[in-house]
Amino acid sequence: MTDATLPAVSRSLWQDAWLRLRKNRAAVASAVVLAVLALVGIFGPMLSPHSHATIYQQYVRVAPSFEAYPKAEDILPGFEREMKRARLTGAEPVLEGSRLSVALTAGEKPIDPRVTRYFERSELFSAPQLDLAEDGMTGTLTVSVNRQYFILGTDNLGRDMLTRIMIGIRISLAIGLLASVMALIIGVAWGATAGYLGGRIDNVMMRIVDILYSLPFIFFVILLLVFFGRSLVIIFIAIGATEWLDMARIVRGQTLSLKRREFVQAAEALGATRRGILTRHIVPNLLGPVVVFVTLLVPKAILLESLLSFLGLGVQDPMTSLGLLISEGAQNMRGAAWQLIGPALTLTAILFALNFLGDGLRDSLDPKER
Amino acid sequence: MLSYTLRRLAGAIPTIFIIVTLTFFMIRLAPGGPFDLERPIDPLIMLNLQRAYGLDQPLWQQYLTYLGNLLQGDLGPSFARRDFTVNDLFAAGLPVSVMLGGLALGLAAVLGTFFGTIAALRQNSWLDYTIVALATFGITTPNFVVAPLLSLIFGVILGVLPAGGWSDADPRYWVLPIVTLALPQVAVIARLVRGATVEALRANHVRTARAYGLPARVVVGVHALRAALLPAVSYLGPTAAALMTGSVVVETIFGIPGIGRYFVQGALGRDYTLVMGTVVVIAIFVVVFNLLVDLAYAWLDPRVRYD
């Protein structure tokens, strides 16, 4: 069959893999979900009307709702409260759109124009306007009602859950990516060196990996945090520093098996240098398994960060992450289940999508598996 | 086999020694000490405390003392819980952790094998896809999400099980922790068994069995499944060790008096002996279960020899 016809279009293995991946609906859907979540994580907090750190004391533990806060029935009592504080009396307040106005009735003293301060300080109202009569005894007070939306509710301090979740997505994805990149660099360098040099060096290098492996991960992290203080950088270094072990093992195994492959021997027979063999033959063929492993590494890193935050060793208030939010949610699930459900679902969705994408990549890069 | 077991156990001693040494010096070099309370203590009291626990001696001497005590099975007094020795703490907590972990492991092994086999036999059917999707879900959902959700659903909303707490006598308190511990393992084992079974069903010797007209139950049960269980068996070793030494998350959320929390608490509070004790216990579990797994593997696969 020497003259077997070839397909009209030449495709490299990468192109083949890409085509297979595009056919995998679950993987494509996961990629879309991840892209959306990433955009939400990056731009969401900027577009949100609330900052993740803003505390609304009036809106502590409010439930998720598409209705605006303050709710209609809460506006007047809130207004009455401020009126009382300002020692003002008035007729029935009138609500038109978002403007609330009241005709002030006369008291014993003239109205002090500084009473607007009480309304400025309130989270319910803004832009107070006082039109006093000539004698300063009566007038009209007009304030804007601040309509706040807390689609996913607020936490125990009265912070918007949606914004906090978006920040959590940002932190989780960032740590996942950064830690994976770090694990990738250390792991590939370590594993490829051990695998390619082989012999005693390999033995020693892998024994080190084995020993580090048997130390509990948390121990590492706690030590690092204790030594260098708590910071995001340390957290991602700690995660990267534990995750590279797996990567090193995988890369070493691949390198060892690639070294025995005939095309590497063929290159040796051609007189290729070690460097040439590594760059032209070993690394390009390592890329497939490494790419697959990295996509599975990102969710692991995210999980670890969440676990650390859950244990109170990760990011600190007012900064937040999904793990921290889940931890807080778990403490408040009686009566404020939304605090748990929102971040839990988000984290699960991220991990689920990453895993499906990784599986899809593996299937498309290594069609034998199917 | 006996000599193999003994040789393996002897071979584990250097590993445990290295781990103990590394941990000892790492935790000791970390800044802070067990008696650094928020309020500064009177220096004289501090000195007495340190003397009482031998912390005033040179580090290498403390190390040798610790090693000596360790060889006699004495893990030392706890720094944070002054009335207890580390041995006392483990004697109280370890049975709880081992029981929960063991039950979770058994549940995971049975369910995982069952679902994995079913999925493989019905490969590419809706049942297969459902099991694989659920397994992915089980693997990806972290236990600190599962635990509060289970507690919320069954404990708070439905109220059929205790949402937390512990009772040695009342198995209703055990259910949610065991399920939480088992869930991800069910998923992993199901995926492992599925993959291995699919591969085994394609193996040449299974084709031989089919070609010789053996009933389907023999082809699958005798010839495919035994080979398919091998990867799951390898996986069970480290998993058993991890499950039986307790989970900090599950113990925290459900409030279980196991040993899973000791490590984090010990490391944060510089309870040196507690940290060391946990490391030693974990290392022993890992060694023992890896050995058990290798023995089981050799029993299942005659090609493996003891050497």
Next chain:
Amino acid sequence: MTDPVLSVRDLRVTFQTNDGPVQAVRGIGFDLGRGETLAIVGESGSGKSQAMMAVMGLLAANGKATGQAVYRDAQAGGRPVDLLALSDRQLNKVRGARITMIFQEPMTSLDPLYRIGDQLAEPLRYHRGLSKAAARPRILDLLRLVGIPEPERRIDSYPHELSGGQRQRVMIAMALANDPDILIADEPTTALDVTIQAQILTLLADLQKRLGMAIVFITHDLGIVRRFADRVAVMRAGEMVETGPAERLFTAPEHPYTRMLLDAEPEGRKEPPPAGAPELLTGRDVRVTFRIGGGLLKRGRDFHAVDGISMRLVQGQTIGVVGESGSGKSTLGRALLRLLPSTGRVAWLGRELPQGAQEMRPLRRELQLVFQDPFGSLSPRMTVGRILGEGLLIHEPDLSPADRARRAEAALVEVGLDPAMRNRYPHEFSGGQRQRIAIARTMILRPKLIVLDEPTSALDRSVQKQIVMLLRDLQGKHGLSYIFISHDLAVVRALSDYILVMRDGRVVEEGPTEMVFDAPREAYTRDLMAAALSRDRFGRLALG
């Protein structure tokens, strides 16, 4: 004439793949008489195995068979049943009892986790209802019948404790356990060494004579069925192109494809190198030792893969190195090229070859190597152009990319490939094409010596012949010298001037090709030849 025991009509096998349905068998039909031996011959991908897998209900899950396969069971009064229409449960009454099968892969066809006695007992237990204990004497008889030494001991062995040939004997024993009407043998000898192949074939022929079952013998090698088969069916691309009595088919083939297959044995002899040709490579007392086992502290055992071999190669000469697997012939080839550490002397053009990789590098362009497996020896992520250009990159780093491309195209033309294939990837080519690319990769450097390590064993017979011709052409054109390593004596004979016969790392016999072939001194050499050369195949077997 009685009814045929098996009649296949319009059998089609279709596989659902990612690239759409693929028809592996396209409507074939044949009859198998009682006690008859039918050989189904075809090259890889001809659908010969899938056709019989379909009859046995053993297709992969994505495969589907249509048509008829009517089996007439003499025990059931010759009542015809269509095997393709049976449920699995019904089929299980037939397969393993009335129709049995042995496979190509003796190493993996037995379950590695069970003793062979237990596995042999299974067909007896499930078809005859025997208990394990009751089956034991029958199993011992069967093992004796297929020539397993010490059956009482072997019955409790695990498959990995047996050699490949013994495992195939166990498979045959299993096939015979229930006195079948039909035995399907799917390439039963392909994975075995040539001398073992002959033993297995003899055993099958002998058993058939004694037990009288019909045999369907599936093979890619027309040569080995000549004396063995009563009738031969030739398959190509899912169709049967020719069927007929063996004698007729071999003497007067009708279809051109059959003629091509018959013709596929490499023919002709190589011109000997001119007298007084300069000496290229000499080896004296070359030894390669591997350490087996051992660890950080433990010393392993030494294994002498090449155990003191001396040889001399002149320009234009081909030395054939033959031997069974594990004889050390590939190791010798690599040691001569200094790709493995060795002791002893290896001189190139009178100068000792250096041991260091650095010092060897400039010499590599003159000393080249072609591998057995054309699927593994080409880097899967590089285009053919880059694969061919790699040697130039190393040895002529000054060439411009355009020059390298031109040289690559010229090399492709030289090995008979379209130069436009430069931009393709290896996985897009067939095995023969890849081997041509591998040869082009060496030729582009204009070497003086090429070590050919079984370059044809992974290829179909007809492709083998083309590669042999190509190698001979290139040698004539460029005055190349070859060290040709192979277990296939037909190919060796067509290419070599001089032959080394290796066994256990030593040369047991050597001499000019004709002399070794016409008057082999060693029994080992005679065995190799008897088994390997089709014109003599079965020549000495007592088939009556």
